[in-house]
Every structure is written in structure tokens, then in C-alpha cells.
Amino acid sequence: MSIVSTGFVTCLAQLLQSAPDSYSPLNGVELVRRKVKCIYVMGGVFGDAEEPDFNFKQSIEFAKVFFRLWPQEVDMVFSPMEVGQDVEYTPEQVIADISWTDAHPIKQIYLQCNCNTGQRMWDVMAAIHAVEGDGLFSLSERGTVRLTDNAETIFTPSATGNCRYQLPGDAAWAAAMLERIRTVNKMRTTIGNKQY
DSSP: OEEEEOSOOHHHHHHHHOOOOSSOSSOHHHHHHHHOSEEEEEOOOOTTOOOOOHHHHHTHHHHHHHHHHSOTTSEEEEEOHHHHHTOBOOHHHHHHHTTTOSOOHHHHHHHHSOOTTOOBOHHHHHHHHHHHOGGGOEEOOOEEEEEOTTOOEEEEEOTTOSEEEEEOOOHHHHHHHHHHHHHHHHOOOEETTEEO
């Protein structure tokens, strides 16, 4: 199984700290070690930049637990903000793409709120990677990531490391990624007798 993490890692830290219970004889770390193949995390600041990651900074104590307890045998792929920064899905595009229904909650938000800043696809890149695999992304070499007390993510290359991070694409890649997202949103799904 794979996990996608967007936002804070609070619940994941709590999972890792959990003890065996009526649902599993394994503690949280062992449960992750045995059941999870990879986690895709929206977060991290890599390359030449040395600055705190917003998501990790906002819940630094939980983030430190998450980084300390995550099993080294389980892969981590980070999706830094700059990867989704140039993939802009405007409110007009969202509304047009979900024109097949009025019941979609995202469509209703865009119809009722002033969202004229558009929406950058930061969080979505981690989810797409988890579903589609490595083929759509350029990735760093393998290594390890250490979280500082100031929420900086320090990457150290290592052939045996469990961490990689997505690299930003060019304008053509961003356009192709946006089109891929839009295509999925335009699709209707039938479950039972009901079409969504």
C-alpha cells in the first residue's frame, strides 16, 4: 500500500507512536514497516534553498516525531511546492470541467467564493505520483532527509537511502500535467445506477 500525505503530518506521527490495539497486534512503526511500500509527501525544500518547509514548520513537534520514527525500509517521495507551482488550474477551468454536475462540492466552492487567484497544484502532485508512478516525474537521486529544529529538510545523497524528491518540470511539462488533471475532472463515473 502507498500513503499520500498533504498538509501536516500530525496523524502520521500519531500512527507511528501508537501501540498495539484491538485492530492490530503491531505497534505503529511495525504496522507501517509491514504494510506500506511508499509514502508520497507534499513538502520539503531542497536544492540550494535552505528554508523551513511550511507544512513541517506548522506542526514541528509532530513532524520531528514523523521523521524520527518513519521506518528506513519504507520509501519516501517528497513533492516540493515548486513542482506544482506552475500548474495553475483557474476557477473558470474548474467550473467548466465539472459542468456535467451541480452537485460537486469543489464546483460549489468555486461558484460561491472569490477564488480569482487560481489554484496551484501543489498537493495534487503527490497524489498523482502515488497513482501514476515515477514515469510522469523527474526525480532526485536516492538519499536521506533530516529535519532540523527549524523545519528545514536536509537531503544527503546515498545509494541506500529511502528518500527521493520530485524536480520541477518545464512549461511544457506543466501544461501537460494540467491537461491530465483536467481530463480526469471532465470524466463522469457510474456507480450502480447513478452517474457522477
